[in-house]
Amino acid sequence: MHEWLMDIIFDLSEVQQALIMFGSMLLMIVLAVPIPIAVAIGTAIGYFMMDLNLVQVALSMYTGVEPFPLVTVPLFVFAGSLMEQGGMAKRIVDMAQSMIGNYTGSLGLVAVLGCAFFAALSGSGPATTAAIGAVMIPSMIKQKYDPAMGGAIAAAGGALGSLIPPSNLMIIYGIVAEQSIPRLFLAGFIPGFIATAMLMFTVYLIAKRRNYIGVGDEFSWARVRQSMLDGKWAILAPFIILGGIYSGAFTPTEAASVAVFYALLIGGVVYRELTLKKILVCLKVTAMISGAVLIIVGPAKAFGELMSLLSVPDMIGEALSDVTESPFLLLMIISVILIITGMFLESIAQIILLTPLLLPIVQALGIDPIVFGIVMVISCEVGFLTPPVGANLFVAARITNLGIDKISVAVLPFLLAYIAVLVFVSAFPSVVTWLPDLMYNTPR
Amino acid sequence: MWPFIEKHFEEILAGILVMFMASMVFFQVIMRYVFSLPTSWSDELAIYAMLWSVYISVAWAVRERAHIRVMNFIQLFPAKIALGLTIFSDFIWFVFGIFLTYQSVLLDLSFWKDEYRSPALDIDQKWPYMCLILGFGLMTLRIVQIYYRWIKYGEPLLTPRDEEDLPHA
Numbered sequence: 270m271h272e273w274l275m276d277i278i279f280d281l282s283e284v285q286q287a288l289i290m291f292g293s294m295l296l297m298i299v300l301a302v303p304i305p306i307a308v309a310i311g312t313a314i315g316y317f318m319m320d321l322n323l324v325q326v327a328l329s330m331y332t333g334v335e336p337f338p339l340v341t342v343p344l345f346v347f348a349g350s351l352m353e354q355g356g357m358a359k360r361i362v363d364m365a366q367s368m369i370g371n372y373t374g375s376l377g378l379v380a381v382l383g384c385a386f387f388a389a390l391s392g393s394g395p396a397t398t399a400a401i402g403a404v405m406i407p408s409m410i411k412q413k414y415d416p417a418m419g420g421a422i423a424a425a426g427g428a429l430g431s432l433i434p435p436s437n438l439m440i441i442y443g444i445v446a447e448q449s450i451p452r453l454f455l456a457g458f459i460p461g462f463i464a465t466a467m468l469m470f471t472v473y474l475i476a477k478r479r480n481y482i483g484v485g486d487e488f489s490w491a492r493v494r495q496s497m498l499d500g501k502w503a504i505l506a507p508f509i510i511l512g513g514i515y516s517g518a519f520t521p522t523e524a525a526s527v528a529v530f531y532a533l534l535i536g537g538v539v540y541r542e543l544t545l546k547k548i549l550v551c552l553k554v555t556a557m558i559s560g561a562v563l564i565i566v567g568p569a570k571a572f573g574e575l576m577s578l579l580s581v582p583d584m585i586g587e588a589l590s591d592v593t594e595s596p597f598l599l600l601m602i603i604s605v606i607l608i609i610t611g612m613f614l615e616s617i618a619q620i621i622l623l624t625p626l627l628l629p630i631v632q633a634l635g636i637d638p639i640v641f642g643i644v645m646v647i648s649c650e651v652g653f654l655t656p657p658v659g660a661n662l663f664v665a666a667r668i669t670n671l672g673i674d675k676i677s678v679a680v681l682p683f684l685l686a687y688i689a690v691l692v693f694v695s696a697f698p699s700v701v702t703w704l705p706d707l708m709y710n711t712p713r
Numbered sequence: 714m715w716p717f718i719e720k721h722f723e724e725i726l727a728g729i730l731v732m733f734m735a736s737m738v739f740f741q742v743i744m745r746y747v748f749s750l751p752t753s754w755s756d757e758l759a760i761y762a763m764l765w766s767v768y769i770s771v772a773w774a775v776r777e778r779a780h781i782r783v784m785n786f787i788q789l790f791p792a793k794i795a796l797g798l799t800i801f802s803d804f805i806w807f808v809f810g811i812f813l814t815y816q817s818v819l820l821d822l823s824f825w826k827d828e829y830r831s832p833a834l835d836i837d838q839k840w841p842y843m844c845l846i847l848g849f850g851l852m853t854l855r856i857v858q859i860y861y862r863w864i865k866y867g868e869p870l871l872t873p874r875d876e877e878d879l880p881h882a
Contacts, residue, residue: 301799657785
């Protein structure tokens with residue numbers, strides 16, 4: 270290495286070093302280098318500028334994936350996938366159908382409600398879109414729904430998968446922010462409920478305007494009872510998963526493994542829909558998430574640590590505190606930032622990268638980390654639904670055989686619904702903390 | 714035989730590891746509630762299984778072109794320039810893959826020099842850390858393979874080679 274180059278590098282100020290790291294990562298992302306690799310390149314450049322041993326890059330890749338709670342994520346992906354393939358999704362849709370009955374826009378409402386139910390089994394947004402969308406999108410198209418609208422409803426409903434517990438994004442946030450995962454799960458309930466209601470209201474308005482009439486049988490309690498009886502094993506799943514966690518019987522990780530074997534048992538033995546071939550598909554889905562998504566954890570964590578070392582959070586915090594002192598406005602500003610970055614970053618990557626930078630700032634203004642976690646998750650959900658990197662849009666596009674552009678236009682009204690929830694939660698954070706505080710009897 | 718290994722090596726290994734990971738965590742629940750014998754070693758094995766499955770899947774995801782990358786910016790350019798930029802970004806990836814493999818080897822060698830054992834299971838850490846070498850080494854080879862088959866057989870650069878539908882993530 271040339272002496273002069275080294276001189277220049279070691280003369281850089283902290284701000285300049287941080288900007289070079291960030292800039293090189295951004296350049297790599299724009300050049301279409303895979304995002305985890307781009308983050309790792311930014312990190313490696315950071316280590317180099319700080320004259321640290323580059324073996325650290327490899328070490329961070331290993332230690333990032335080492336925390337035990339992380340095992341929960343692939344396990345929930347696997348369980349959700351098994352429940353989808355094993356026939357639970359279908360029964361959940363039947364249940365939702367019986368509850369909605371014959372009502373304006375009933376199929377769209379059923380799709381959203383089905384997504385909300387499936388979200389209580391699954392921790393992932395795209396998986397929920399896939400599970401419910403595969404059943405509901407074809408039937409919506411058959412009832413003369415605009416196919417793009419059908420895809421948009423499934424994509425928007427699927428995003429509930431990350432808000433209604435269990436949730437992979439909350440697990441990741443809990444690990445990075447060192448917050449209790451069961452507490453985060455509880456915090457997601459009420460916002461999830463509000464979001465479901467908002468989405469259903471949006472569907473209703475659209476259906477009314479476009480004249481999507483109701484189909485199916487009239488609502489009757491007998492039918493609800495019958496469908497719930499048929500779907501009893503699916504209803505039982507969230508009780509086992511969440512009940513196990515809150516009674517203290519299982520850790521979230523153990524609950525995820527119980528969910529895997531429960532899904533295998535119900536799908537394989539009770540419903541007899543889970544063939545070996547389908548199990549292999551589910552294993553593939555899980556491995557795919559591991560290889561393409563979890564790989565980001567190590568480099569992203571190291572990147573965040575280097576940024577803290579260069580006191581970037583302090584700098585951003587100072588800059589933001591000049592703008593506002595109000596927690597609500599700060600959350601709004603951060604949400605806008607998150608929504609914009611979420612258009613380009615995969616959501617797990619976004620949470621790992623940005624939590625260490627933003628959490629100290631919001632905590633300085635007295636915002637509860639749990640509330641911030643929920644705000645982050647909802648922002649990520651909006652990211653699921655915005656191109657170019659919107660996972661739910663891709664899944665819906667594949668099911669409808671439409672271009673992602675058509676669906677991303679149709680999904681806009683639902684984006685507004687999520688943004689309304691985001692504003693509501695930021696304005697009234699007690700909506701988020703009320704349930705966990707009640708459950709644990711300890712308002713902090 | 715070789716085409717089968719080439720096609721399924723990573724997915725079979727990663728699948729077995731995922732299954733093993735799930736079983737280890739579940740095993741612990743069973744031991745605690747059915748036999749009242751809490752174990753701690755199963756956690757550690759589950760973590761190793763996750764690490765290995767993640768890094769083996771990294772290589773597999775190259776073969777299936779499943780890595781998450783933002784193509785939108787380079788696709789703003791005319792097709793020929795976009796192709797050139799794709800090749801350029803794959804080249805950066807390839808070079809960084811060699812770098813990562815090399816650093817992983819150095820890291821592992823350091824564990825050969827100064828032995829480090831895990832507290833719970835007393836496992837010599839040079840073995841689990843080898844997942845990095847295998848994963849990044851295979852990842853780099855898979856990139857080379859894609860270009861080799863692109864030049865030799867005209868196979869696509871950006872979509873998976875086999876038409877069989879990929880599971881949605």
